[in-house]
Structure formats: structure tokens, C-alpha cells
Amino acid sequence: MDVSERINIIQANLANFKILKDIYINDIERLTSQEEAAFLIGIGHKGKCDVCGNIPKKIDKDLIEINILAEASTAEIKKIDSKLVELSDTNIKLDKQRILLLSREESLKIKLKNLDKKTEKRVPELKVGDHSLMTLRSERARFEIDLSLHERISFFSKKLQEAELKPVPKKYEAKAFYPENDAIDNFCRIYSEILKNIKLPGTNHVEFDYKIFDVIIDGNPRNLNGKGVRAILHSVFKIALLLHCRQKNIYHPGVVILDSPLVTYRDPLESKYGELEEDEKKLAETKISYHFLNYLHSISKFGQFIIIENIDVPESLKSIISNDTFYGKKAKSGQRVGLLNC
Template identity: 25%
Template sequence: MLQIRKILLRGAGLEDALVQFYSGANVLAGESDTGKSFLLECINFILGAEKLTLVDEAKPYTHLAVEFVNSNDETITLVRPTSGGKVAAYHVPIADISGSGQSIAPTRKGKSKGPDVTSVLLPFAGIKEARLRRNVEGETQRFTIRTIESLFLVDEVAVIDQQSPVTGKATFGDTAQKRALSYILTGVDDESVAAGEKNEIVKARLKAKLELVNEMLQPLNERFASPGELTVLTDDTELDTLIGSLTGELENLATTRDAIQERSQEATRNILKADSQLLGIRELLSRYRLLDERYTSDLDRLDFISEGSFYFDALQEVPCPVCDQIMAPGHSHGPDSTALPIRESAVAEAAKIHAHRTDLAAAIRDLEVRLGSVEGEKHTIDTELKSLNTELSRTLAPRLEFTTERLEQLVNRHTEREATRVERERWQELVKLQNDINSSLAESGTPKQIWAGIPPKELGEFCAEIQAVLSEWKWKGTPHVEFDEKTFDITVDGKPRQSHGKGVRAVLYAALVIGLLRYAAKNHRPHPGLIVIDSPLTSYKKKKNQTVKGENGQIDAGVEAAFWKSLAKTSKDIQVIVIENKEPPTEMAAEVHYQWFAGEEAKADERAGFIPTKSAPAN
């Protein structure tokens, strides 16, 4: 997609006439005869229109330049003499132009294959070369900028006229414009369409097609031709509600199951932790008890030593092994010098051991209490885990299985009903095609070829996008938009756009082109990426002997206010340029790229118009 950045008029010895635009929403408002509408004519001229009708103030300017950017931030500038002729293309901004540039034609003539604005600008916008059917015989032509001009360049007359926004003024050659809309909506062109054939060949082809259609209809007729089958309920509201209810219940059960599983995992972790603690406590108790036994053994040994020291006095008098003297009482190496210290040492050591043993007994009691506590905690966790597993396996699992099975049954039923609906619609389409073929074969002369229209799916999504735009604009009630393939225009709430007054026709035209732009951007369809709308809120008045049929039909003030508010939210990926006599609300003007042409009464800090002149330029 592409966007306009600058529009410039240049002439020798003249101050440049320059207007800049940005991504998203742009509003150019101002007094009448200030050159606003002339800007749209400049865009149309640079895109290949044959002639640029210059207003008096613009006649001295010799060249028009328009600078474009695309989604890849690349730049291309097209320059064309205001008198007409070829276009020069530069792949740089206006400020960097030098040399002669690439010479291209505004449009191709005859069988020319040379470069033109379409062949340069559409690839720049990411739109591939395409072919569109141009007549009932199946001949094709190029998809060009000129083919879709009315879908992105909307002047102040067309916006309120009763003509189709797609085909413009009624002509005999509007097939390509109709197919262009289909190409934008689907992204599929008519490259494979073959030109018309001889009468006999066409009839033979139609008969073969009729035979195939009849063969395809046979099983469907058996199923859908009876009136009873056609009255099968197609309202799936109750079924969808039940599916939604079961889906919610299944999600709740799954959430409960996950919570129980998480609690089970936590309980298992706590059991493992308790087992680890019990193992440590029991190991420590075992060691403490061994230590207690060791203390008992030590005390017994000390008692023996203490008692044995009394027997030193009863020993016989024998020579002292130290001095070889008789060990009489009072002898320095005698028994009475050894027994007393040994007994005292044994008693002191026993007292220490008794103290240690008292502490050890207290520690053993504490460990035994802790052991009982941990065993109690483990038993509680074991009970909880068994309860969780029971709830999971006996209660929750069966409910999950039942709900899942019931949901699958309902989804299968919904799928079957949807398949039936699709087949019924296919049967109706085939019946219509059968009738069309029979009608073509019954006609005298060359039978008309049967061409597919715009696919209903894409057409429905396009209408839904227009409905969304109208809802943003506070259209009365809930808008219902349909597309009439006979008039190639929209019907809103059952009333054709052409049947409204001028003001409402303008609003609906604007909703159509903005909806198409949003649809194309959202679905990556072949659209230039910008729209320029002149006076969507101001009913056109008689000017230069031009009149527009129909009632004035002023728009609702709430719609106008909502229009500006919605415009301010335009995505930066696209570009919407609104040219208006009406000034937007102050708070809205601050949220868009807003420019005001003050006209003859312009103050020193205001811009008079597009052309830099002291007198106000003509529109």
C-alpha cells in the first residue's frame, strides 16, 4: 500500500505551492474557493487523467509533483507538466529530484506495452499485475489505477450523486469496474477467463456444464427437494449455548483437576520430606542410645577402678620395685600414696559422665517427641493424599470423561448440522446455476456465458466492515448493510443508498470506500492504501451549471460528530484524506493532521489557500 506525502506546484520565478500529508487521518478544511478541491484534481491528473483544469491562480505554474511512500518506507515522486504529456518518475523525495527521471506514459494506449503510471505505481504499492474481464464474451483488460479511481478518489459531485460508487456514471463498459471490486475483495483476478467462443461451442459447453450440474444435483435433490427437509431448524443458538456451557464446565473441571493434582504433588513432597526427617531422627536416636550404653560401660569401669583402689592396703610387704626397700606403711612408693588419687579421679570422671548422661537423656526425650510429631504429620498427609487420589479417580475423572464425551457429541452434531447447511446452500446455488444454464440454452442466438459473481463470503465480510464504520458513526439503530449486485451499490436497513437525500448519500459513499480500505488492509488485498474524499459532510450545491438530482437530506448532527471522532482513530497503516468546508471540532482537529485554508480573510499567521497568493485562489 502507498500514501501521499506531498503535492507541489512549481513554476519559474514562483513560490512553490506545497501541501503535506501524513499517515492515518488528514483533514483539509477551509473556506470556499481556496483550492481544496483542486488538490484532488491534481492527484487525479498525476495518476493519469488526460487534463488538469487549472484555476486562475495556478495557471503560471508549469509542473505538478506528487510524492508517495509505500509500506517499506520507499519513496517515489511523479512529476508531470500541468499542460499534460508524459510523467517523469523519480525514486527519491521531491527535495532530492535531479535529472530527467524515468519517462512513463500517463496511461497505455492501444496495444502499447510501455511503462505507465499503473505499471510503476501499483507494484510500488505491492499490487501485482492483474487482468479483469471487460465484457460478457470473456475478453480481459488490465487492472489499472483508472479502473478503481471512484473507489479511492471521491470528488464533491460523485459523493452525493445517485450513480454507483463502483462503476461511476452508467456506461456500456462497466464490467471491468465491477470485476475490479471483486478483485479487491478476493485478491483473485480474471486471468484464467477465456474470450467468447462460437455459438455451437458455447452451447456444447453449456450442455456439458448442465449435465455435470444435473449429476451433482441428483443426490442433493433426493435430500433437500422435499419441503420437510427445507424446514430443518438452522438456528443453532441453543446448541451453541449448550456447547459453550459444557466447554465452561470442562474448563472448570480441568482447573479443579489441576488444583487437586497440584495439592497431591505438594502432599507427596511433604511425605518425602517427613520420611527424610524420620530417617534422620531415628538414626540420631540410634546413635544417642549407643552413646548412653557407652556411658553405662564407662561408669561400670570407673566403679571397678574406685573399688579396686581399696585393695592396695591389703597387699603383703614386699620389696619396692622402685627402691628395693620393704614397702612398709609410710613408704614413699607405698600403696597408700596411689589409692587415694585413683579413687578421687574415678569419682570426678563418673560425675562428669553422669552430667553428660543427664543431658543425653533429655536430648533423647526431645527426639522421641519430635519423632512422634513427624509421624503424626506424615499420617495426616497420608490421609489427605489418599482422599485427594480418591476424589481424583472416583469423582473428578468420571465427570471429566462424561463431560468430554458429551461435548464431543454436541460438537459432532453441530458439525453435521453445519455440513447440512453448507450442502443445502450448495444445492440452492446449483439449482440457480441449472436454471441460468437452461435459460441461456433456451434463448435465441448466441447464449450468454455464465460468469461467477462476487463470492458471498467476501461480500458479506465487506458489508460487515461497512456496518462497523456506520456503527462508529452512530448510525441510527443497528445498521444492516447489503450489497446489490444489480446496482452495484449498498442498501442500508433495506433502503438503497440512491433513495436517500444528498447528505446521507455522501455519508454512505464515504462509509463504503472507508470500509473497503479497512477490509483490504485487514486482509492484505490489492488496494492503493489511501482514499481522498471531498465534502462527505457538506451537501454539494449548484456550481458552474452542474446539478445533482435528489433531495438535500441533511445528515444527523450526532453522525457528523461521530464521523470526526472515528476519523481520529484511523490506523497509521492507511491514509484517509478528507477535504471539507466544515471545520472539525477542536479536540478532534488536535488528533489528526489538520490544515485550514482561511481564504480572503486569512490573518498573518493563517494560510489563505493552496496557491501562495495574497488573493484567495479559486476552488
């Protein structure tokens, strides 16, 4: 490849030198014509006027310039002739190099063909060698994995020993992890405001009990209410947490999923939860479903609420609340089976 590249470079230079030679010859012809013209113009001309015999200054100056031009043309011709000689010598040397390189290139091609033939004969041996090499590489890879595992075991054993030697950290009381009183008070205040906005029956006084880690509403723990009341109070807990985070600039993903918050409005005959309890009956008599959904719409700027419920959206809210129906196994063509199935 190196020889072929050198041959190509020489051939390109020879082609360029031929163009240069043609330029030199054209320049010589042009300068020769220029010299001859100057000679013919000035021959036998003394610059004298045929009438008065004087030499006009302008004619004298023109003749001087013609002579200078002729001398310059002669000098330039000599200079180009010397360059032509140098160019010719260079062409001869390059052509000799080209011939030698062509001969060497041919010799290398013959050697390459012989090497190709030897390689073809050795292919079976090379395949056997490759197979052996592949086996060795596979063994090496297994050893490297074993060594890596050994190093990791040693590392973790050392860490374990260091951990065992360290003093046991002191135990913290549960109170050390409690939220600050201001945060709890703000959360309870928000919780109470939500209950008032959704028109939940009662005075809606909210406290937080650290023993059960849940809210107490009007002196009654949330978990002692009926299924429907517990459901809506659980949803209010999630909503209050979102609003608390927004007010205190605490991170919240902004998506709240509520599962059956309005289960109070279930059919007591067909529902698996059975008949309504007393507090659920009171709640069912109110328009809490309307107030609850309308309140969520009013705070929609703080997050997105996804409600999974079995009740119909009140007519007055259908225009502002997006609603999708899932038909389950009874779904027909074009109807959604469920949340993740279409």
C-alpha cells in the first residue's frame, strides 16, 4: 500500500510538471515574440524627424522603453530556460523512481499471493488454534469472576468486622421522630377547613392522637366511624396532606388517588359492605358527594385528583369533572374494561 501510494504521488507530480512545462514553453514563446517585436520596431530607427532632423523627446523615450522591454524579455527567457532544465532533471529522476517502484510493487504482489496460498493451507491449523484460544479465554473469564467475588467477600467481611467493633448507637425515643407541633397544628387546621367545606355533619374539631397516629374528629377517633365515614375521612387526610405540603413548600408529587371516598352512597342490599350504620345514614342524607367533588374542583390548581368510585357524578358537575366509565367483563365494543385495559 505504501509503494502504491508513492507511485500515485509521483504520477500526479509528473502530470503537474507536464502542465508547468507547457506554461514555461508558452511564456518563452510569448517573451520571444515580445523581444522580436521590440527588435523590429527599433532597428534602423534613430528617432530623427525626416523634415527637421531633430529627435522628439517622446519618440526618444518610447525607443528607450522598447529597448528595456527587449532586454527584460531576454533576461526572463534565460531564467525560464534554467527552470526548464531543472524541471527536466526532476522529471527524469521521478520517472526513474516510478519505474523502480513499479518493479517493487510487482514483486510485492507476487509475495502477497504466495503468503495468501500459505495462509489457505494453514487455515485448518488456525481454526484449531482459535478453538483452543477460545477455551482458554473462557477459563480466564471464569477465574476473573471468581477472583472478583473473592475480593468482594473479603471487602464485605472487613466491613462486617468493622461494624461489629463499632459501639452500638443509642436508641432514640419515638417522640424524637414526631413532626413539630406547628406542623401538626397546621395539618389539623387544614383538615378541619376541608370538613367544613364539604359540609360534614358536626363541629369538625380536629386533633391528632400520637398513640394511634390518626385524627380525632369531635372527640371521636376516625377508625371508630362506619365504613363510609372512614372512607371520606381517609380521603380528606390525603387532601389535607397535599394542601399542607403546598402551603409549607414541601415536595409533593401533586397526584392524589382516592379509592371509593363516597362509598356511603352504596346500595346496602347489593354492596359487600352491608347495611349503612347510623353515622353513615346521616352522611347519606346530606349532599356531601356534591360538596366533596365541587371542593376538589375548587382546589384543582394544587394537584390532580383521580377518584375511583361507583356513583354517578351530579348533573351540575358533569361539565367540570372528567368522567370515564369502566364496564368490566360486560364491556362491549368501544367500552373500557378497566383502568389499565381498553
